Amino acid sequence: MLNLYDTATREVRPLALREPGKVGIYLCGPTVYGPPHLGHGRTTLVYDVLRRYLEWCGLEVRLVSNITDIDDKIINRANDEGRPWQDITHKCENVWFEAMGRLGVQRPTDVPHATDYVEQMVAMIAELVARGSAYATDDGVYLSIAAVGDYGLLAHQGLDDMLSGGGDREVFGAGNKRHPADFALWKFSKPSEPSWPSPWGEGRPGWHSECVVMSLELLDDGFDLHCGGADLRFPHHENERAQAVALGRTFARHWMHNGMVVDQEGEKMSKSLGNVANLLDLLDRYDARAYRMLLLQTHYRSPVRVGPENLEAAEAALSGLDAFAARTSAHSGGNSDAGVIERFRTAMDDDLDTVASIALVFDTVRAANTAADSGEAERTAALRAAVLEMTGALGLDLVEGDDVDDETLARAAALDAARAARDFATADKIRAELQAAGWNVETTKEGTRIRRG
């Protein structure tokens, strides 16, 4: 059984499922107003690995991840660029899923859009108002945190301490609120802004009520796991939870947060700092699997520095795994080595320890290579199968053989013929040409093997 660090209790504890065999997960998805950056890539990759592992364990996973397609930033950008806000959200969503596809991130089972749930949000806010947990002011409707006895559960800090700090940040709607920490559920709109009707006036949703409404509707009360980036812990997730609690409903049973991507200087990559790097640029420059490999070699809760050196090292590591897959392709089939798989499960069950898991993958590759060198076919096959099973569960596809064009295959055959004739000058020349064309050329006793370099 998977043990996970729970942000609420600050301990690694079993992910106790609401219903045996099934896992309901809510992952905070993007607000679509710009291109995906490295941080988005990390978050989606972390939970893609989680999902794949749970499925590998035989669980039925329902992964709900929202698209927030109405937000102040979307409106601001639309105004700045003088175009309809839907243009921005539609385009950004397409780019988002294109990037996810290239990363090998499986599409969530459900992708609800905030704009499709506005009516439900209004209904929820009305219920909060009716319960006396929310109140209208002249600029919107606010949740009263006084209605949430344990507000601050995820922040792990008292309200007074939180309010005393922070310094120079502005507090939205400060003048109208009963308590400085109360937050907007509904914001009244200006004439030109997108708006929806509500009992309190035309407006738009405030603090991520869509996440509350959609998670409870699609996953129901007491769903298993709520996750997202560590920077969403407070106030974003705290406020989601506060809404559910104020409604008298049970929210997530377990909270998971992944660490941040930091830049070369070790500072968090952040939109507010302006040091975000575009995910599509990374995908253009490196093997699409390299980022996943780099993240697997880092614990999901630790910060990770994503730079050229790390990505190139990850590519080199992948090249070794590809070479292994190609070299042992004749040993495909058979059952995975049970001992290896057991160790894999133990590592992953320990708070998703992909660092140990990927180390195990490399250890197993070495053992399999040794077995192959000494002609132990059965052991080679069992270890190879274990490697592929593990990389599969982690979402890493190994390249056993590329599609090689006929002309290149003919050159490889000519290389073999030259070697057989001991015409090494010709053989070396052909090899150099193939390498110059970007191929990895391995001349072995079984013949020349060619892979993408």
Next chain:
RNA sequence: GGCGACGUGGCGGAAUGGUUUACGCAGCGGCCUGCAAAGCCGUUUAUCCGAGUUCGAUUCUCGGCGUCGCCUCCA
């Protein structure tokens, strides 16, 4: 100011109260190879500083120094 995390080799990054300090990348040597590649074996001054606990600390405690995150809308 409050809360929290962390400081390990050339780089990334684990683990541990004590024999051989994982794993990946890079480097070096060897085996293999016609030569390479791939692979295998070996290898290269690593635990921020100080004090304490202990037979023994990188690991536990305290104190420094340093880095980072969160404290109202950032994954």
